[in-house]
Amino acid sequence: MNNIGSVTAYRLRACLNGGYDQVRGTAVDYKNHQRDVNVCIGERDAQMLIYRFSKRKLNDPEFCFHYKTEQDELVGLFWADETSRCNFREFGDVLAFDATYRTNRYNMVSVPFTGVDHHNKCVTFGGGLLKHETIDSYEWLLKAFLTAHPNQPQLVLTDQDPTMKEAITNVLTESTHRLCMWHVMKKLPKKVCGELLKNTDLRKRIHKLVWDVLLTKEKFESRWQYLISELNLEENTWLADKFKIRDRWVSGYISHLPICCLMKTTSRTESSNAFFRVFTDPDHTLVQFMLNFESAMDKQRHEHHVVTSDDVAEVYEIQDANMKTKVVSRHQVVLNRDGNIVCSCNHFGRHGWLCRHIFCVFNNKRIEEIPETYIKRRWRRDILPTHLLDKRHRYGMQNDETSKMCSQVISDVDVIVRYKSSNDN
Template identity: 45%
Template sequence: MIKPNCSNFYDSPNGTRYWIPSVPSDYKPKLNSRFDTWENAYAFYESYAEIAGFSTKLGQSKKNKKTGILTMRYLMCSRGNKSAPTEIDSVDLTEISPSRKTSFKRTDCKAIMKIRIVKHTTQWEVFEFNEVHNHGLLNQDNLDFLRKRRKLTFYDQEFINKCRLAKIGPSKAHNLQVALKGGHHNVRGTKNDYKNWVRDNNGFIGKRDAQMFVDKMLLRSKNLEDYTFKYLARDKKIKCLFWADNVSKCNYKVFGDVIAFDATYDTNLYKMIFVPFTGVDHHKRCVTFGAGLLSSETIECYTWLLEKFLEAHGGKQPMVILTDQDPAMKKAVKNVFDNTTHRLCTWHITQKLPLKVCGDVLSNTKLRKEFNKLVWNVYIKPETFEERWKLLMERYKLQDHEWLGKMYAKRHKWVPSYFRDIPMCCLMKTTSRCESSNHLFKVNSSPTNNLVQFLLCFDTTLDGQRYQQRSLEVRTATTVPKFECESIIERHAATIYTRDVFKDVQNEIKRSERTCYIAERSKPVDGISSYQISHQDVRFDIVNEFTVYFNMNDGTVNCSCMGFKRIGYLCRHAFCVFRHHKVYEIPDRYITQRWTRNVLPSSVFSMGNRYGIDQTKSGSKN
């Protein structure tokens, strides 16, 4: 098959951008060309579309009124026509039902091939062809997202049925296909396609294990570009292992500001402790920066692992590292990451509350809800937290509780209100929850797996993580979000951020219009004005007030909630002031690169960097 080519994009005189696929002329439709049947014409257009990088659909058709015979067909880009608009007939926000947040795939694309039957024959001819698209096209690395590639074959349908007979649902059946075929890119259809098919039809080393594992990893480090594998052995026994590939390293360069370092158990036959290094990418999803296996949780083992991690990533230390309360881990972090802020995992500590506080106090009260609400409140200052903690303990008569007392003594290590001055500190909440994603590695592996089996499970899980990242990249690049505020700055934000981050920024813009207002304004001093912003809840009750300083000379803005410093994008209070000053674009200084589109190099998503490809052969170093 001919290899897909890149598309060329152009700007029209009125500023509209359009794309024309670069396809060899032999594979491109031509006016007046003929086909024996319309099915042959459609197959030809489908092949052209696959080379060009877009999906197709059947459009308008016409029949002979007397005979009922088909005489005309429109073959279109799948993104042709417009999406039906959502109508709102009320100005009362309380009467509007919440709608699903989604993205529009239809862009009213005009790319089309029109065919009609030739009089007095059974042949069809092309009488109109438009190759211009108003949206980007998929490149050869992402063709598995085409509708044609997602269509299930008879074998796929048979496989789903056999899995159902074995009490394996469509989601697990898809996971099995991914593992069997060597990656998502080799599997037709997504999990939803499998589920939809089931719905529509109403209804599948022995003693040299350690040596084989090491040999496999050494082969990868020899043949793959920038692949790191290190191990420590004593008395012919493996003590420590660490590995990271070039995709993990690329992700760490961009998203390595806050990482979680967590021990996971029961993933292999030898009870070695699995330690993945986890962060958050620009889609607010978990991303793995490397992983290790340790024979024991000692200071020596953890120190060795952290040193190898640091070497693999060129000595770059994260701003913040999150761990559990393991003393050996704490000591190792202090020894190796001397320029990093070490904090305990808030999520782990809050999850322990039901185990530490039992009985009627927890089951018959709102303690857990109030505890989490207080702990995760990033807006309050440390002194406010301490006052509210004291009141909470008194309310539930827990002043003398031993575990809560110990946690309070360590509050500066795990309570977010003490981290307000640390850049991107709010990532710790997301990263903490990402630690729970380590159960995916645990689910895909088991205590009965040897090391080779464990590695296969790890590769499969990592491939799934990266497939999700690639899928979100494609979604961001090929869809248009649903706008809610109809403001210019909202549309500007949509061109900057990934879809998931845009939703958060969009929410801040929306809240700046609906739940924030300027309560007080000071006179400018040297071009700097201060604004008292009242922050309301959904019932329009004032719950907080913040001060925003705006410099009219250079456009800088600072809010006392420290939202930009905490999370990396502007808060609703700043947007409220921007609206007052008619600022229509987010200034460059307030665009944090880690949240933006295309922040990762395209090589991260290339075919050669995917698990399931025979990397030791096809991905060799240059």
């Protein structure tokens, strides 16, 4: 175990110290080394991973993991580190997860839990691996998830899997469950005749219908039915089925839910993120899987760090002309004596930041600062503590007093610099 441990530790260290980009660059050495490591790892793969996690837990009490075995075989695993937990506390209002990816040689599915942060970027709240896709398995995983993140999300997005649906209903009792729009739309090309998609504007029109949050239910229904009859799609059972469950996925039906537009972004981010593609190698051992996962997390978190981002009644009628389509829409902004301001477009309710109509009014009233109440905590750039970005801290690689002090000093300096720069501006 010691030998294996050091080899693995070496790889882990090379991986983490070198950073994700450098790890990918050393292909030949990496492969040769990997082959040697594979020979060593063999049957003890799962055991090594649990050992590794237990060790990490000793160094980092915030690290949370649970596993489940059946006849000495690993059948379930959940883990979340301090950064994931902090991310969930701040951005856990919308949670997306699915289990599309068979990830390793044990044929386990990977279940990443993701959301969207204050830069509208994908963040990870934790990861799971499951051998069986049963209601019991998913319930076990979600309960493990709740031990790391005790507050349930407001919205949960998944694909249309009946097993998952049942588990979510049983465990995430306070959350609203909806389908990930991207997952639904992804199936369109398979379910509708190719000729039709190629020769008509069906695809464009359907997308327009389902993604428009401002479209009322009545309008959605009449336009959908018009489209179906115009293209003779009455016999298409998939479309009929999707129409039946429209309140579970179509944007216009969820616009009353708080921050429903995050749901849209979450769908997109989760689907398009190359992040998950890293884990799809069926030959990988669990240890390799975890190394890839951690590298990808590094990448995700590093990218976030370099992003910088910029929150009596008087009634105003605002005309908003779309430059491209020349369509003019009208919105009403109401500014109350107490400073409370609302716009009929409800952009703030849906996204969590103010719309341009309200800014027109601010301009007019010479209000130069956005009132505190309209700067939602989840969109602030400084809500995550700096020390979370320190890899050594995160993986518990160096836990001695000197390293801790160094981290603390760096973190303090960062706080001062941020404070100073925000006051200078």
